[in-house]
Amino acid sequence: MRGRLPLLAALALLPTPALAAQPAERATNWTAIAMFAIFALLTLGLTRWAARRTRTAADFYTAGGGITGFQNGLAIAGDYMSAASFLGITAQIFADGFDGLIYSIGFLVGWPIILFLMAERIRNLGRYTFADVASFRFAQAPVRSFAATSTLVVVLFYLIAQMVGAGQLITLLFGLPYAYAVVIVGVLMTLYVLFGGMTATTWVQIIKAALLLGSASFMAAAVLAPFGFSPEALFARAVDVKSGLAATAGSPDAAAGRAIMAPGSFVKDPVSAISLGLALMFGTAGLPHILMRFFTVPDARAARTSVLWATGWIGYFYMLTFVIGFGAIVLVATEPGYSDAGGALRGGANMAAMHLAHAVGGDLFLGFVSAVAFATILAVVAGLTLSGASAISHDLYATVLRRDRSDSAAELRVSRITVLVLAVAAIALGIAFEGQNVAFMVSLAFAIAASGNFPVLLLSLLWRGCTTRGIVAGGTTGLVLALVLTILSPAVWVGVFGHAAPVFPFSSPAIISVPAAFAVIWLVSLLDRSARADADRAYYLAQRVRSETGIGAAAAGDH
Amino acid sequence: MIDPDHQAISRDPRYRQLLRERGRLAAVLTAVVLAAYVGFILLVAFAKPALGRPIAGGVTSVGIVLGFALILLAIAVTGIYVRAANRRFDRLGADLRAEHDR
Numbered sequence: 001m002r003g004r005l006p007l008l009a010a011l012a013l014l015p016t017p018a019l020a021a022q023p024a025e026r027a028t029n030w031t032a033i034a035m036f037a038i039f040a041l042l043t044l045g046l047t048r049w050a051a052r053r054t055r056t057a058a059d060f061y062t063a064g065g066g067i068t069g070f071q072n073g074l075a076i077a078g079d080y081m082s083a084a085s086f087l088g089i090t091a092q093i094f095a096d097g098f099d100g101l102i103y104s105i106g107f108l109v110g111w112p113i114i115l116f117l118m119a120e121r122i123r124n125l126g127r128y129t130f131a132d133v134a135s136f137r138f139a140q141a142p143v144r145s146f147a148a149t150s151t152l153v154v155v156l157f158y159l160i161a162q163m164v165g166a167g168q169l170i171t172l173l174f175g176l177p178y179a180y181a182v183v184i185v186g187v188l189m190t191l192y193v194l195f196g197g198m199t200a201t202t203w204v205q206i207i208k209a210a211l212l213l214g215s216a217s218f219m220a221a222a223v224l225a226p227f228g229f230s231p232e233a234l235f236a237r238a239v240d241v242k243s244g245l246a247a248t249a250g251s252p253d254a255a256a257g258r259a260i261m262a263p264g265s266f267v268k269d270p271v272s273a274i275s276l277g278l279a280l281m282f283g284t285a286g287l288p289h290i291l292m293r294f295f296t297v298p299d300a301r302a303a304r305t306s307v308l309w310a311t312g313w314i315g316y317f318y319m320l321t322f323v324i325g326f327g328a329i330v331l332v333a334t335e336p337g338y339s340d341a342g343g344a345l346r347g348g349a350n351m352a353a354m355h356l357a358h359a360v361g362g363d364l365f366l367g368f369v370s371a372v373a374f375a376t377i378l379a380v381v382a383g384l385t386l387s388g389a390s391a392i393s394h395d396l397y398a399t400v401l402r403r404d405r406s407d408s409a410a411e412l413r414v415s416r417i418t419v420l421v422l423a424v425a426a427i428a429l430g431i432a433f434e435g436q437n438v439a440f441m442v443s444l445a446f447a448i449a450a451s452g453n454f455p456v457l458l459l460s461l462l463w464r465g466c467t468t469r470g471i472v473a474g475g476t477t478g479l480v481l482a483l484v485l486t487i488l489s490p491a492v493w494v495g496v497f498g499h500a501a502p503v504f505p506f507s508s509p510a511i512i513s514v515p516a517a518f519a520v521i522w523l524v525s526l527l528d529r530s531a532r533a534d535a536d537r538a539y540y541l542a543q544r545v546r547s548e549t550g551i552g553a554a555a556a557g558d559h
Numbered sequence: 560m561i562d563p564d565h566q567a568i569s570r571d572p573r574y575r576q577l578l579r580e581r582g583r584l585a586a587v588l589t590a591v592v593l594a595a596y597v598g599f600i601l602l603v604a605f606a607k608p609a610l611g612r613p614i615a616g617g618v619t620s621v622g623i624v625l626g627f628a629l630i631l632l633a634i635a636v637t638g639i640y641v642r643a644a645n646r647r648f649d650r651l652g653a654d655l656r657a658e659h660d661r
Contacts, residue, residue, distance in 0.1 A: 098610075101626040108630060109596045112637045116585040120644075230577060232617045239618050261620040263603045263612025270604035277600055280574065301649060304641050310639045315630045322627075430636060542565045549652050551660045 028175035031367030036174070036374050039211075040188060043204050043375075050196030050203065057408040059414055060197035061390050061491040062295040064184070067202055069302040073203045073309020076293050077113040078209030079383055080107070080284075080310070081317050082162075082444065083169060083376040086212065088095075089318070094324020094332070094352035097238070097260025100325055103317035106277045110284035113316065115307040118285060121461050121547035123294045123303035130291040131395045136454050137539035138468040139532055141400045146475050149216040150452040151288040153447045153479065155388035156429075158289075159381065159422075161429025161441040172347050173354065173370040178434055185374075186427035191381045193419050195388070198296055199388050211372045214314065215357070217322040223327030224358035231323070235261065238329040245333065253504030260329070275511035276443075282514060283446030289387035301551050312380045312455040321353075328352040331359040385426070390419040438489040443508065447486060451478030451513035459521050461547060464540040467525045467533040474521030478513050485509030568659045577651040584643055599629055631640045 035496045043098070052506045054060050067075070084108065093100030126132035131147030163182055170181035227233035242257030284290060295302050332338045338346055338355040345351050357369040393415035456475040459466045486492055488503035546552045568574050602610055602625070610622030 096627070098620070098622055101623065104598075105596065105629050107631050109592055112592045112633050112640070113589055115637055115640060116589045168629070232619050235623075236618045258611070258618070261613070261618055262622060263607045273604060274597070275599055281596070299592065301645065304644055308637050308641045311634050315634045318630060319627065366579065484591060541569055543575070545565045545568045548581075549568065549574070549655050551656055 001463075009523055015438050027151075028516050029173060029367060029370065032174050032318050032374075033051060033176075033372035035371035036365050037207075038249045039207075039371055039375050042192065043200075043207065046203050046207075047196035047200040048193050050199035054195070054197040054198055057128070057394070057411045057415070057430075059199065060412055061292075061394065062196040063202055063294060065298050067296040067302075069297055069305025071202070071206055072293055072297050072302065072306035074209045074313060075205040075296075076210075076290065076306060076310035077218060077313035077317070078205035078376075078379060079290055080217075080314050080381040081209060081212055081376070082380050083373045084320065086167065086216070086376070087169075087353055088374070089321045090210055090328060090353040090356075091350045095320055095349065096264050096329040096407060097326070097329075101318075101322060104321065106280040107284070108314055108318060110281040110309070110310040110413050111307060113281060114285045117313075118457065118461065119294055119307050120300035122291060122457075122549075123297065124547045124550045125461075125543065126295055128288075128292075128295055128394045129390050130288055130453065130457065133291075133389065133451075134460050134471065136460065137543045138460070138471060138536055140403075142468055142472045143357075144400050145393040146472050147453070147456070147505075148391040148400075150475065150479050151391035151395075151449065152388055154288060155384050155391075155485075156423075156425075156449050156451075157441040157448075158353055159384050159426045160439050161445075162377055162384070164433050164436070164438050165380070166374070167343050167430060167434060169377070169522060170374055172351070173373065179305050179431055182427055182430040183380060185378055186423050186430070188378055189426075190419060190423040192378075192382045192387050193423075194416055194440075198292075198386060201379075202293075202296060202383045204382060208372065208375045208379045209313070210374060213317060213320075215369050215372055216317060216324060218365075219327065219353075219360055220284065220320045220323040221452045223323055223331070223356070234323070234326055238326045239535055241329055241333055260354055269506070271511060272506045272508065275506050275508040276549045278514055279443065279447045279450045279452075279508045279510035280341040282447075282454040282510070283450035285553060286449030286457065287446070288391065288449075288453070289383040292383075292390065293455075299553075307433065307454040310509075318441045327360075327543040328356045332356050335359065343452070374538070381426070385419055385422050388422050389415045392418045440486060440495070441486075444482070444486045447482040447509050447513065448479055450510050451517050452476075455514065457518040459518070459525075462526075463522075464526050464537055464544075466521065466540075467528040467530075467536040469528045469533065470521045470523075470525030474517045474519075475522040477516030481513035482509045482514055564659060568655060570654060571659070573651050573654055575594055577648060577655070580651075581644070581648050584640065592633065592636055595632055597630055599625065 005377070010501060018259045033121070046356065051333070053064070056064075058064055089100050089103055092103060115328060122130070122133050125136050129147070131151070134147050137144035163185065167178040170176055170184075171175040171178050176184075192204055195277050205296040206541045224234060227237065239255075242254060242260050244257070246253065248258035293306070295301050297306055332345070332352055332355045340346055347354070354366065354373075359370075393411050397414045398404065398411045408490045411515075425540075450476045455478055456471050459474075460471060485504045486509055489509065490502040490505070490506060493502045493509060494505075603622070610620060610625070612621050613619060614621055614624060
């Protein structure tokens with residue numbers, strides 16, 4: 001059981017019941033608030049600068065295509081290095097050692113696959129949204145309606161999880177009331193997106209990524225330095241600490257601490273592990289706010305470079321989290337001040353990294369890292385909102401409703417109205433779900449992205465025989481299956497609704513829903529004899545040539 | 560309706576070569592990543608003691624070394640693809656564009 005849920009918890013940042021159960025009243029942390037105020041002022045200044053460069057719909061959605069590969073790589077890494085992965089994975093390593101590494105690897109291996117199969121083709125075919133790519137040769141209205149729906153579902157679940165997580169984390173770290181935290185996140189995010197569009201959203205993400213990588217590097221170095229930078233020495237000390245803790249708890253095994261060097265409870269159930277791996281790997285390739293980033297670079301070459309940088313930074317970050325988790329075992333688990341009377345970490349299991357920040361850098365550094373965690377949520381929420389807004393204004397309004405007869409100014413206006421609506425919805429939902437168990441929502445977003453968006457994108461790109469009907473039927477199948485099976489899974493059926501046993505036994509639906517989506521797209525396309533299907537197949541050649549060579553693709557600036 | 564331009568490009572031998580070379584590299588590297596990842600998960604599922612065994616007489620286990628190796632592998636294969644694309648595929652693509660893109 002413990003093997004299944006922590007990932008969901010880690011993903012959602014929302015964490016363990018221990019965190020949720022903490023009383024809201026904590027001493028107000030003025031150091032953290034001051035540091036965060038500096039970050040907010042800096043990024044608002046940046047938004048002013050970005051606002052002057054945001055005139056057209058292209059500027060708003062894609063920063064005018066003027067982001068470099070290196071910058072985009074850092075922004076993608078930033079989208080990925082959420083407060084969830086930082087706090088959740090270090091907490092997992094702090095508790096179980098090796099097992100935390102399994103999560104990190106699942107998150108990382110999606111990136112090479114995205115590069116090999118999709119990144120350059122997506123850049124060559126699309127302008128603003130992944131629906132541009134998925135609907136390239138198909139009937140616009142049905143495919144875009146599906147893609148926009150799926151985008152909004154993914155964005156909504158992701159947003160709720162982030163908002164609730166933000167409220168809880170900031171209550172804990174800053175000592176501010178929950179509702180304040182949610183409103184602050186909502187208002188700042190709205191200012192970034194509304195005025196600064198993609199330019200501000202990207203730069204906020206880049207700054208935050210640099211701050212997070214810098215803080216994590218400092219913590220890892222501070223942990224390793226006393227051991228002469230020998231990981232072996234650090235691991236040996238951590239094993240001793242864990243053995244000591246086990247002996248105190250009455251374990252007869254003198255080498256009990258060795259358990260943190262080996263796989264533990266994560267794989268009680270290999271099917272769940274593989275299913276979760278599929279959701280992580282292919283979900284990344286279907287997340288609308290991540291795919292959107294490929295349209296901010298000038299060409300396919302820059303798209304490719306951004307994946308290399310992103311993979312490098314994310315891989316480096318996961319190595320740091322491993323060292324930080326072990327550092328927490330050595331420095332936090334041995335220090336009684338960080339635990340309560342019962343031996344549990346103060347503030348909940350996910351606070352391991354925060355306590356370590358205090359152990360290596362005192363109150364000032366703890367304040368700094370707290371501010372970075374807040375900034376992290378803010379940056380991710382801004383990207384999500386922008387991608388949700390573009391699905392409504394570009395896919396539904398401009399293409400489906402107005403059939404491309406609207407001008408850039410009208411589209412931009414609809415985008416901005418949508419941003420406001422989404423922001424109000426995010427704040428309202430964040431407050432409505434206070435105290436609820438929403439840990440499953442991020443993994444649900446990943447599962448829907450893997451089951452709905454990924455098969456649609458991959459087959460539309462690579463299979464000539466694919467048709468409009470196949471795409472809509474298969475994508476919808478994946479989306480609905482992912483949703484229904486998640487509701488019937490242990491995390492929701494048992495964890496949220498309180499039933500005795502789950503209807504669907506595995507923690508992630510991906511192992512069923514991803515193949516099902518592929519199968520339905522294939523079967524329906526194969527049987528599709530409509531006139532539209534002939535056109536879909538005939539247009540494949542043109543799509544293929546453009547996706548492979550970039551001939552005819554929108555260049556930077558003139559999207 | 561198919562733009563005749565696309566027909567011409569698709570018959571260009573350099574286009575076919577680009578698709579063949581890039582397709583092969585992408586397929587091989589995708590297979591490497593998937594095999595390594597699925598293999599790792601299967602080891603974690605079915606060979607826990609083997610992964611827990613220390614290397615070189617210390618406490619660092621085989622599993623930790625493999626896990627870090629997998630992270631480095633992901634970065635390395637990405638680098639291999641980008642290198643090949645920058646050097647080889649972009650040249651083929653540029654040739655095609657020079658001839659067919661007006």
